[in-house]
Amino acid sequence: MNRFLAFCLLVFALSSCGGPERTAEPSQTETAFSTLEKKSPQIDEYGIVTDSLVSLKKNVKRHETLADILTNYDVPYIKIVEMAKLPSEVFDERRIKAGSNYALYLSNDSAKSVRYFIYQKTPIDYIVFNLSDSLLGVTQGQKPIVSKTRTITGTIEASLYETLIEQGASPMLALKLADVFAWQIDFYGIQKGDYFKAIFEEQFIDDESIGVGEISAAYFYHNGKDYYAFDFDDGKRRAYYDEEGNSLQKQFLRAPLHFSRISSHYSRSRFHPVLRIYRPHLGIDYAAPTGTPVRSVGDGVVVEKRWSKGGGRTLKIRHNSNYQSGYLHLSGYAKGIVKGARVKQGQVIGYVGSTGLSTGPHLDFRFWKHGRLTNYLQMEFPPTHPVNPEKKGDFMNLMAGYKSQLDKLEPSSNDVAIAASTLEDKREF
Structure with a gap:
């Protein structure tokens, strides 16, 4: 009996310390996740999978054309022609601008063939050309703001x-x-x-x-x-x-220009710098550089667009049955401004000039209430x-x-x- 007990103890001791330690086999789920982690593709800012590609990011040089860029990398001319024939709202190769960003993605092999060409139209908008296949692929995208x-x-x-x-x-x-x-x-x-x-x-x-x-x-x-x-x-x-x-x-803006200075206020007696006499100046002169945009102070309809000896190029806008505004000495009119045209508050209607009797570029702004010229700076309008x-x-x-x-x-x-x-x-x- 004692010999049998000793034999059992010996077998137990050998089985517990005599062989190499076994480790747990990884589960199928763990193996799958490990494989996915290793094969996770690298995707860049334009959505291009770059694992097997070489990327080049550059700027358009002065006078450089689409053909100049792509022929340097042996892109077939037929592809370049296809790109140039795209509708202008999608891509207009004539509007490629010096300094704009573009990117080329080349195959990572001895051929170094261009797979993708990306042109950054604006800081936000870009267009992707897929040159990998025989058919040209075109997609547009936007960078996140x-x-x-x-x-x-x-x-x-x-x-x-x-x-x-x-x-x-x-x-x-x-x-x-x-x-x-x-x-x-x-x-x-x-x-x-x-x-x-x-x-x-x-x-x-x-x-x-x-x-x-x-x-x-x-x-x-x-x-x-x-x-x-x-x-x-x-x-x-x-x-x-x-x-x-x-x-x-x-109802009305405080002034018809964004930034300038008042060079002459509304006055019943002002010395006229050209005529050299004192007479009423029932408007407000805003000194500003030639070409400064002039805004309509309120919604309305253009009722006058004409030349006058004193005011030069002139506009008059009727806002309602009570109020009208006038804009004198303009260098020119904004596109679409004709007699009868409807304008919105803040819309550019013309540009500062020095036409008519004027010693320098400025806007002579006038305002009528019930048909009478009034001092616009003293008027209060309800919200x-x-x-x-x-x-x-x-x-x-x-x-x-x-x-x-x-x-x-x-x-x-x-x-x-x-x-x-x-x-x-x-x-x-």
Whole structure:
């Protein structure tokens, strides 16, 4: 019995330590995932699988054509002709511009044949030519735009435009701010010490800024008054409103030009620089370079388009039964501006010039109320539609959040770079 027990113990000992350790076999699922990880294709920004390709990214040289680019890489001429014959709205090879980006994808072998050619039409839009097969493949695409919320503040030294440029901001931001407050502020009359704050969207592609998006909220201190603007869509229209929900848009713009200066005010007795006599000047002169776009201050119909000895090229617009506006000394008219044409508020109708009795380029702007010339700068116009009452609560909540952010921003001095902070990123495409 003792011998049998000893034998069993010996067998147990040998079986537990005598052989090599076994490891668990990988499951079929684990093997499948491992294979997928190894074979995951590399796809680039244009959607091209680049695993077996060599990519070259370049810029179009001055005077370089589509044929110049592709023949350097032995693309068959018949393919180039096919590309050139595409409808112009898809691809116009005559519009290939110096400096534009393009990419070539070559086979990773001794032949180095071109499989794909990509032309970047704009920073956003591109077109892909598949040259791999006998039939030409063409697809269009867009790079994703990422919007980043920014803030900026500034104190006026000379003009809004110059203040923003000194801070490194986009010139488009000046134009957009001027548009937001176009009904409240005459930007020819802003003063040193006025200041502004804004929350806006800056747009990026591949981490490179491509421009300014919408202004979400803004504040402007001018002539002792506070002006707020909040972007809101109430289901009927998207517009800018003040902190009470009143639309900033009024029946007429404060001025017919974006940026300039008033060189002569409305006056009952002004010395005429050409005639050398004193006589009434029942308009407002805006000095601006020749060719500066002139905007209609309101919706209306062109009732006069003519030449006059004093006013040179002249336009007159009837806005309704009460109001008319006039634009004198124009260098030319915008396309489509003829007698009887309907125009919208803010639409470009002509360009600053010095035609007629004039000593230099400027716009002589006139305004009639009930048929009588009146001082436009002294007129007050009621706002248009307020926020939809059904959405007033939503607006007040949004406004309170933005107003709190604006009020916390301190006006910056102009020796400081753009005061911008990213609040959020969001993709638009």
